[in-house]
Amino acid sequence: MSEHSRRYRAAERYVEELKHELATFDANYTRPAPSTKKAKVSTTVISDSSDDESAISISDNSDDHKSSDESDVEVYVPTKRRKLPPADDVLQNVPVLEMAIPSKGQVKSVKEVALTLPSDKHVGCALAPRGKKPLLAWLCPGYMPTFSLMDGHQVLLNGMVLFMNVDMDDRYINIFAKNETTNAITVTWFARKSIHTDHVVAQQLIHGVQANAKSELQTHTKPTLLFFRFHPEGSYIYAGRLAYVGHKGDAPIQFEFELQDAQHLCNDLVELMLGSS
Numbered sequence: 704m705s706e707h708s709r710r711y712r713a714a715e716r717y718v719e720e721l722k723h724e725l726a727t728f729d730a731n732y733t734r735p736a737p738s739t740k741k742a743k744v745s746t747t748v749i750s751d752s753s754d755d756e757s758a759i760s761i762s763d764n765s766d767d768h769k770s771s772d773e774s775d776v777e778v779y780v781p782t783k784r785r786k787l788p789p790a791d792d793v794l795q796n797v798p799v800l801e802m803a804i805p806s807k808g809q810v811k812s813v814k815e816v817a818l819t820l821p822s823d824k825h826v827g828c829a830l831a832p833r834g835k836k837p838l839l840a841w842l843c844p845g846y847m848p849t850f851s852l853m854d855g856h857q858v859l860l861n862g863m864v865l866f867m868n869v870d871m872d873d874r875y876i877n878i879f880a881k882n883e884t885t886n887a888i889t890v891t892w893f894a895r896k897s898i899h900t901d902h903v904v905a906q907q908l909i910h911g912v913q914a915n916a917k918s919e920l921q922t923h924t925k926p927t928l929l930f931f932r933f934h935p936e937g938s939y940i941y942a943g944r945l946a947y948v949g950h951k952g953d954a955p956i957q958f959e960f961e962l963q964d965a966q967h968l969c970n971d972l973v974e975l976m977l978g979s980s
Contacts, residue, residue: 716868716935791829791937796971800828802841813839813848817860820926826943826967833938838930855895856904863907865892867931879976888965889948894956905956914946914961
């Protein structure tokens, strides 16, 4: 497959992902009505702690849950627990984690919020509900982070999160590989074209935790976490922490990372990631 064809297929998948995010946006999120006065906020949600569908009424008139521009705030409202969608049939042998997400939290830019490192037992789990917004709310307890849906990365106060789609029919883009000598699993991730090697995002990735213990590039210990999925409508899977291996090219930069927590991945998932039959 030519480089042009690969880039075209990648663009097609990206468009499909955006279409899905926009199509499901209203189903999972509510937008408070614009107001010039301090108003009481009332929200009705479906219980996430039981199997019934009884509604829970939540009222809050605290300033802690407001932003400077309430008309532009998207607030995630958790819905009843549900099974993975058909798009995740391929993950039938992969454990599923129902993320515990509070029904309210302080609305704040993701750049101003610190992430909480998930437990090792969550590595390799498919996350429900689907989407980036509930995922970031899960990573940032007590907050409803706001961010751009189009970005494949999010920078937080104490770390970074990378999002990635893996095409099981095209192993030339966003691929996982296994080092036969060390048995380490690596992943290739492409930054968006506007990120050059001197960009703050690239510099944080390059000078973070190193896969090579002898490397002198590391200047900080902020974690980089990877979340990937096999389908634009599928659930994200938590792949754990990443360690920098190297990079090449520019606009886009092709990064290579080592999965630090690969030992916690189940065998069925590893086979899917590596394209094994």
